[in-house]
Amino acid sequence: MVVWLNILVIFLAFVAGMCIFSLMSTLAFRVENEAKLNLNMYCESCGHDIKFYETIPVISYLFLKGRCRYCGAELRGRDVLNELFGGIITVLVTLRFGFNPSMADKFKLDEVLDVALNFTPMKLIGLITIVAFVAMMDAVTLVDHDSMIIPDGFNIVLFVISIISIFTVPGLPIVERLIGIIVVALPMYLVILAIPNAFGGGDIKMMAAVGLMVGWKLALVGFLIGVLLGGFYGMYLMAVKNYDKKAHFAFGPFLCIGLVVAMFCGQDIIGLYTEYIAWMRSDV
Numbered sequence: 618m619v620v621w622l623n624i625l626v627i628f629l630a631f632v633a634g635m636c637i638f639s640l641m642s643t644l645a646f647r648v649e650n651e652a653k654l655n656l657n658m659y660c661e662s663c664g665h666d667i668k669f670y671e672t673i674p675v676i677s678y679l680f681l682k683g684r685c686r687y688c689g690a691e692l693r694g695r696d697v698l699n700e701l702f703g704g705i706i707t708v709l710v711t712l713r714f715g716f717n718p719s720m721a722d723k724f725k726l727d728e729v730l731d732v733a734l735n736f737t738p739m740k741l742i743g744l745i746t747i748v749a750f751v752a753m754m755d756a757v758t759l760v761d762h763d764s765m766i767i768p769d770g771f772n773i774v775l776f777v778i779s780i781i782s783i784f785t786v787p788g789l790p791i792v793e794r795l796i797g798i799i800v801v802a803l804p805m806y807l808v809i810l811a812i813p814n815a816f817g818g819g820d821i822k823m824m825a826a827v828g829l830m831v832g833w834k835l836a837l838v839g840f841l842i843g844v845l846l847g848g849f850y851g852m853y854l855m856a857v858k859n860y861d862k863k864a865h866f867a868f869g870p871f872l873c874i875g876l877v878v879a880m881f882c883g884q885d886i887i888g889l890y891t892e893y894i895a896w897m898r899s900d901v
């Protein structure tokens with residue numbers, strides 16, 4: 618019985634995640650192309666209206682063999698991967714935060730099986746807030762990757778989600794959240810005063826908006842992971858692709874990955890780090 622309940626929850630989370638991330642692909646495309654933001658679904662090549670059943674994540678793509686039924690234009694394969702990714706990450710969010718929607722606690726493996734049995738409307742609202750945050754990280758990643766811009770509108774949405782999270786995703790003290798706004802954004806801002814173009818303004822606003830949601834500890838962990846990943850990517854571009862040192866690439870996606878990783882297991886990383894420090898000290 619419990620097993621079936623868990624399978625049902627995972628299935629629903631997967632389907633919901635695919636639908637939400639499908640919307641994020643559409644949102645990213647329309648923002649990049651300055652198209653109207655509405656719920657009308659149409660082919661991005663010929664503009665023909667498409668039916669509801671032609672927009673079902675993954676399934677429609679397979680059914681249409683990856684082409685528009687009206688103009689034959691190829692549908693973007695990236696969107697299908699994004700939908701699958703959305704399904705998987707929403708399942709992971711549900712398992713990680715379904716029992717205890719709090720970013721202040723470490724991951725507990727035994728909570729995973731308790732998700733389905735202990736579901737409450739309040740926990741669902743917390744989960745929806747976290748999924749909305751991850752979905753916006755996805756939209757930022759897509760748009761920043763394509764156009765090297767994080768739209769102000771996205772950062773405003775992230776800020777609103779962060780404010781809502783104060784009520785729906787409890788756990789972190791409000792002081793920790795408020796410091797989160799400046800802990801990364803302020804130093805980043807000081808760096809661009811000295812070295813213009815070191816970071817984009819959108820990256821800074823995003824770190825401020827998200828800092829309110831995850832608090833200063835996780836914002837720092839997320840930023841450090843982002844800098845590490847971005848650094849490796851930069852070295853790869855220079856070493857393998859012979860990019861110029863001054864060449865720019867979008868940093869936002871790495872920050873987004875870092876923040877999502879920090880959200881999932883930042884408290885565990887902090888725990889390991891403090892244990893390591895304590896062990897080093899006791900050794901001396």
Ligand SMILES: [Zn+2]
Binds near residue numbers: 687688
């Ligand atoms: Zn078409």
